[in-house]
Amino acid sequence: MKKIKIESFLEVYTSMDALPETIFSLMQEAILARDTAYAPYSEFYVGAAILLENGVVVRGSNQENAAYPSGLCAERTAVYYASAQYPNVAFKAITISAKGKNKATSQPIPPCGSCRQAIAEYEIRQGEAIPIYFMGDQGEVWKSDSLENLLPLLFTSKYL
Known part of the structure; x- marks a missing residue:
């Protein structure tokens, strides 16, 4: 028996203000989108x-x-819409912001497993890493250089 070590590396920005200008603007778009969420059950x-x-x-x-x-x-709402409306156009970056109704979320919140798998499909399809920036509703922003960094040991079509 042997052990395999898998590591992920993230960049940490102290706040949105520390982001590059393009990503700052993109995160603002994620916040605008967050404010249109329909979440009467989870209030998340x-x-x-x-x-x-x-x-x-x-x-x-x-x-x-x-x-x-x-x-x-x-994440899947955005990914599927982007692919349906702009087929074969590469994703250059994804930003995500999350918050609870009555709870501050200063901890960056990454995409769930299902969203990671969905994003992986597009990262593999375009043959280029997709940087992903994620945050709560305040505080630090974490960046992963690729989806594969967040979901090592990807399940891909090569297994089918």
Whole structure:
């Protein structure tokens, strides 16, 4: 038996103000998207924004439904819309912001497992890493240089 060590590295920005200008603007788009979330059950609001290679910004917010699990996370809402409206246009960066209704979220909140797998599909398809920046509603912003950094041992079509 042997052990395999898997490491991930993240960049930490002390606040949104420390972000590069383009990413600061993109995070503002994620916050605007977060404010459109429909989350009457969890009261947890998430927004995502994707900068496409053509300069277009696509936003998505989580959309819940009383018939669990019919809702959809913000990241997948944005990813699927971007792919449907702009097929074959590469994703240059993704920003995510999340907050609870009555609870401060100063800890950066990464995409859930399902969203990671969905984003992985597009990172693999475009053959280029997608930087992902995520935060709560305040405080630090964490950056992963790629989705694979957040989800090592990807399940891909090569296994099918």
